[in-house]
Amino acid sequence: MERKQFELGDIVQMKKQHPCGTNEMEIIRMGMDIRIKCVGCKHSVLIPRAKFEKNMKKVLRSAAERQQKEGEEGPSAAE
Numbered sequence: 001m002e003r004k005q006f007e008l009g010d011i012v013q014m015k016k017q018h019p020c021g022t023n024e025m026e027i028i029r030m031g032m033d034i035r036i037k038c039v040g041c042k043h044s045v046l047i048p049r050a051k052f053e054k055n056m057k058k059v060l061r062s063a064a065e066r067q068q069k070e071g072e073e074g075p076s077a078a079e
């Protein structure tokens, strides 16, 4: 079985969508349980890691990727 890779700050896509209509979640806490925040309505839920791994489809945007992008779009680029 393939082990899913994810880290704090990642935006992930879930298999089941949230009642608000979005299925994108941000990982805001990692531990025995994972706390994720809905990108659409900002509602956060704490779920066991095993359940999270089962319900997660894929990482849409990794935290490292987003930081890199923010660096490129620094003050020097905005003229």
Ligand SMILES: [Zn+2]
Pocket (backbone or CB within 6 Å): 018, 019, 020, 021, 022, 038, 039, 040, 041, 042, 043
């Ligand atoms: Zn939501």
